[in-house]
Amino acid sequence: xxxxxxPRLLPGLTGTRRVLVTAVVLTVLALGGTFLLxxxxxxxxxxxxxxxxxxxxxxxxxxxxxxxxxxxxxxxAAGGYGYALTSNALTDAGLDGLPRFLASLVAAxxxxxxxxxxxxxxAARLRGPYLAGLTLALVIALPAITSVWSPVFRGDQGLQTAxxxxxxxxxxxxxxxxxxxxxxxxxxxxxxTALTIVRRGTLGLRMRAVRDDETAARLNGVPARSVKVAAxxxxxxxxxxxxxxxxxxxxxxxxxGYTLAFSLLLVVAAIVGGLGSIGGAVIGSMVIVVxxxxxxxxxxxxxxxxELEQRLSGNLAVxxxxxxxxxVMLLRPDGLAGLAGAWRRRRAxxxxxxxxxxxxxxxxxxDSLDPAGVADTSGHSRTIPIER
Amino acid sequence: MxxxxxxxxxxxxxGAIFALFALSLVLIWxxxxxxxxxxxxxxxxxxxxxxxxxxxxxxxxxxxxxxxxGGAAVGFVVERGLMRHAPHSSPLSGxxxxxxxxxxxxxxxxxxxxxQYRPMTAPFDETPIFVGDVPLLSPYDLFVLVAAxxxxxxxxxxxxxxxxxxxxxxxxxxxxxxxxxxxxxDRMVTIGWMLSAAVAALAAMLLIPTELxxxxxxxxxxxxxxxxxxxxxxxxxxxxxLLGGLVVGVVMSLVTGYLGSTVAPIGVLxxxxxxxxxxxxxxxxxxxxxxA
Numbered sequence: 001x002x003x004x005x006x007p008r009l010l011p012g013l014t015g016t017r018r019v020l021v022t023a024v025v026l027t028v029l030a031l032g033g034t035f036l037l038x039x040x041x042x043x044x045x046x047x048x049x050x051x052x053x054x055x056x057x058x059x060x061x062x063x064x065x066x067x068x069x070x071x072x073x074x075x076x077a078a079g080g081y082g083y084a085l086t087s088n089a090l091t092d093a094g095l096d097g098l099p100r101f102l103a104s105l106v107a108a109x110x111x112x113x114x115x116x117x118x119x120x121x122x123a124a125r126l127r128g129p130y131l132a133g134l135t136l137a138l139v140i141a142l143p144a145i146t147s148v149w150s151p152v153f154r155g156d157q158g159l160q161t162a163x164x165x166x167x168x169x170x171x172x173x174x175x176x177x178x179x180x181x182x183x184x185x186x187x188x189x190x191x192x193t194a195l196t197i198v199r200r201g202t203l204g205l206r207m208r209a210v211r212d213d214e215t216a217a218r219l220n221g222v223p224a225r226s227v228k229v230a231a232x233x234x235x236x237x238x239x240x241x242x243x244x245x246x247x248x249x250x251x252x253x254x255x256x257g258y259t260l261a262f263s264l265l266l267v268v269a270a271i272v273g274g275l276g277s278i279g280g281a282v283i284g285s286m287v288i289v290v291x292x293x294x295x296x297x298x299x300x301x302x303x304x305x306x307e308l309e310q311r312l313s314g315n316l317a318v319x320x321x322x323x324x325x326x327x328v329m330l331l332r333p334d335g336l337a338g339l340a341g342a343w344r345r346r347r348a349x350x351x352x353x354x355x356x357x358x359x360x361x362x363x364x365x366x367d368s369l370d371p372a373g374v375a376d377t378s379g380h381s382r383t384i385p386i387e388r
Numbered sequence: 389m390x391x392x393x394x395x396x397x398x399x400x401x402x403g404a405i406f407a408l409f410a411l412s413l414v415l416i417w418x419x420x421x422x423x424x425x426x427x428x429x430x431x432x433x434x435x436x437x438x439x440x441x442x443x444x445x446x447x448x449x450x451x452x453x454x455x456x457x458g459g460a461a462v463g464f465v466v467e468r469g470l471m472r473h474a475p476h477s478s479p480l481s482g483x484x485x486x487x488x489x490x491x492x493x494x495x496x497x498x499x500x501x502x503x504q505y506r507p508m509t510a511p512f513d514e515t516p517i518f519v520g521d522v523p524l525l526s527p528y529d530l531f532v533l534v535a536a537x538x539x540x541x542x543x544x545x546x547x548x549x550x551x552x553x554x555x556x557x558x559x560x561x562x563x564x565x566x567x568x569x570x571x572x573x574d575r576m577v578t579i580g581w582m583l584s585a586a587v588a589a590l591a592a593m594l595l596i597p598t599e600l601x602x603x604x605x606x607x608x609x610x611x612x613x614x615x616x617x618x619x620x621x622x623x624x625x626x627x628x629x630l631l632g633g634l635v636v637g638v639v640m641s642l643v644t645g646y647l648g649s650t651v652a653p654i655g656v657l658x659x660x661x662x663x664x665x666x667x668x669x670x671x672x673x674x675x676x677x678x679x680a
Contacts, residue, residue, distance in 0.1 A: 068480050070487075122661060125668040128479045129423035129623070133615045137660050140612050141653040148651055260608065264487060271484060311502055315495035322491025329485045330473050 019196050027189040031182055039177035043249070044289050046177070049184035050245040051285040053191045055269040056278055057238025060195055062267075063276025064204055065231035066211035067123055071135030073263035074142050075112050075119075075236045079243025080253035082111035084159040085152070087247075091162045101164065101248065105187065108244035109237050116236020120229035139263050143255040158254020161247060184245045191241050196278050198234055207231050261318070268321045272328050274335025283336050292317035390522045395645040396638060401529035403637015404536035405595045409614035410621065410629040411540065412588035417623045418560045419580025421479075422471065423615070425486040427588045428607030429493035430466060434459035434589035436497060439508060439602055448511040452593060459589025460582040467581035472574075497604040505601035514598070532594045539590060540630060543583075547626075556580060609653075613640070616656050620663045622670025632671070 013021055034042050058072050069075075086107035090100045119138070123131045146153035153159065166179040174182070198204055206227045209217040218224050247253045265288050273284025299312050328335055409427070416424045424430075438455030442448055466489065474485045512531050516523040525533070547553035558566040559576040567573050591614075592607050617636045621628025636659065643655040663671065 062480065066478070066480065068483060122664060126664060127668075129417075129483060130619060130664060130668065132425070132483055133423065133612075133619055134660055134664060137612055137616065137653075137657045140609070141657040144650050144653040148654060264491060267484070267487065268491075307502075311499050315498040318491050319495035319499070322488045322493075322495065325488030325491065326470065326485055329475070329481055329488065330470075333475055333477070333481065 016197055016200070019193060019200070023189055023193040023196070027185060030185045030189070034174075034178050034181045034185075037178075037181075039175055042175075042177040042181040044293065046181040046184035046249050047246070048285045048289040049181070049188040050242045050249060051266070051269065051288060052188045052281060053242030053245065054239040054266055055273070055285045055288075056192050056195050056281040057235035057242075058266055059270040059273065059275055059277065059281045059284075060199060060204075060207075060238075061231055061235035062270055064199065064207040064211060065228060066128070067228060067231065068128055068132045068267075069119075069135045069232075069235070070132050070260070070263050070267065071119070071138040072235075072239045072266045073258040073260070074135070074138045075116060075239035076243035076246065077142055077253065077255065077258035078115045078236075079108040079112040079240030080247040080258070081153060081159065081243075082240065083108035083244035083247045084161045084253045087161045088159065096162070097167070100162075101183070105241065105244050108247075109240045112240020112243065113233055113237045116233045116239075117229065119236065120232030123232050124225040124228040136260070136263075139258070139260045142258060146255045153255075156255060158252055158256070160252050163251060164248060180249050183248060187241055187245050191238050192278055192281070195234070195238060199276075199278065203227070203230060203234075265321065268325050272324050272335055274337030274339075275333075277335070277337040279340075280335050280337030287336075288321070291320065295320065391645065393522050394516065394524060395641045397524045398529060399638035399641025400634060401525060401532050401637070402595075402598075402641060403634040404533050405591050405633075406610075406614050406617045406637050407630045407633020408536045408539060408594070409588055409591035409610055410617035410633050411543070411626055412584040412591065413614060413618045414621075414623060414626055414629045415543075415580055415584035415587065417618075419556065419577050419584070420467075420471065420482075422482040422486070423623070424584070425483055425611070426466065426489040426493065427585070427614075428592070428611035429490045429497075430462045430585050431459060431588040431592035431610075432497060432604065432607045433462050433493060434585070435508075435592045435596060435602060435607075436501060438589075438593055439506060452590075455589050455593050456586050460586040462589075463582040463585025464578060466585070467578050471581070472577075494604045501604065503604065505603045508593075508597045508602050510597040528598070532598075535590070535594060539587060540626075543587070544626070552579070612653075613656060616660050619660060619670050622667075622672035625670070625672035628670060628672030 034045065037045060054072050054076050058069065061067055061069055083104045087100060087104040090096075090103060095103075119135065122134060126134065143156065146158070147155040164180075166174060166176055170179065206217070206222050209220070209222050210224045210227050214224050217227075243253070243258075246257075250257075269284030269288045270281060271284075272287055273282070274280025295316050296313065299309055299316065304312070332338060334341075409431075413424065413427060416422055416427070434455045437458040438451040441454040442451030445451070470485060470489065471482065475481045510528045512527040514526045514528050516526045516529075518524070545553075547557060555566070555571045556576050556579065558569070559571050559573040560580070563573045566576075592610060595610055596602055596606055613636060614633075617632040618629055619632075620636060621630075621632030636656070639655060639659060640652050644652050647655075
């Protein structure tokens, strides 16, 4: 969605309208893509779309406002529980189908929003490590919270929700997994589009200003605290939507699904993809769904002794993710999305054939003159300038 | 009343361990301005080493010594091999590299040693001594208290009475000036990491026999509680770490004793939120200059 290839197709479109058109095109492509996948792949795609909501929110929070949250799993859990509780209450009231889903989704987002607002109010007073520790404590306390109020949250067992069948109009056309993927993709695209608009708008600009120099931002009249709180709330809402989608796919929510390890996985996705970049969030959430599955398939194919395979099963993926996180941080702080950008720039510099406009103006200048491209090029937290 | 006295006494012993671990976090914070989220995992590597050495030699003391030295070695490797190369452009990059390190170390431990809990036996009796009719500390608790206080006293002497301590303090507070005056700041940062990792290893080795046992995740909770302690005390203040540790230890012990062990993490969360909302930099933090 950050791509500069789009103006070539639709040069007349700029700003928010371009974002919306791009979003619709990409969503339709993704929905169509589900016809090419088998049920398990569609389930993976739905999971990735649910993660994408949370990762996109997190990448906005860390990349743009510079606040590190290790507790986004807890915010997703808040969304999941909000969805499950509302959905069960509505089922008891006799409601089902689309109205039940939408109402539950809205409730999930509202509850996650409220929790995010509370955290954000605390976060606005805290510096990096303090906030990271507070959110860490929240994730650690999550199982305790669900078991202390077990009449509502039912402890470790968690909540089950009603099954959502494929609508009758589509029954002959698609399977359940594909329907779930559709819903997940639609929710994710709404969330991601909203985040993209926030990122390009005034709030995004203010977030960057506060991240880079809080004092300078305040002196320029930016209300630093409100901006930080807003960033946290927006990011929490996105995570809540992700939790709701995950609960929709699996029909259950339990504290076991939202551990510290999962929280760290979201951070890995945000950073490996590229901080602050929405496209990076897409790459990152694909990576955290596909890589463990690939590694599992790989070790299964190697025909290892049973005990070694058992030890490798959960740990190998964590090892690779940890190593990836360190490698990206040390070598390419702008992540995989930055890698793609650098490649585009190199191509443009070499031949100029990749970007037609480069024939008349140097590519770097063309980028900065493009009114829509300005927000893009300055938007990433590219701490290391790539144009040398 | 007996129960209260018992809970207070065990809370103090547990708090001393939290204080020790929190002190190790404060040491790194002062030396390198990093909250080392990998501290628990690093201490765990040292604890596995101690476990192996004790198993081979049959001596608890040999294991303890090996663990502390191993902890220092891990600190050295992590600082020289990793943290030194973390980009300094953003204060978050150090934290993120440390989180990656946690994942790498824990999964490696899981691959090499498996997920099962290994019993680590305490060198002393764990049944409480009765004073009159009131059960108080066990001999092991006493050993923990004495060891923790001795290490803290030793560190206080090191920092306030020796030339090395002066150099460590100088390079932490004013690296540029210290470098001009001939202090090898890089070396001081490395020594800070080694000291800190060794202290953390000791804290982990003292706690694990009383808690669940040795497992690739046994220090997760210790880290969270110790972090709470360090924040409650103020990240810059060793005295804050000591007092904060004792307070958190006693609070946890009371909450666990009267409300059940599941409530304890919530108690910690509430304490953390309350302190941060009132004093965002911790109780013993220094006054910050106005920023705007």
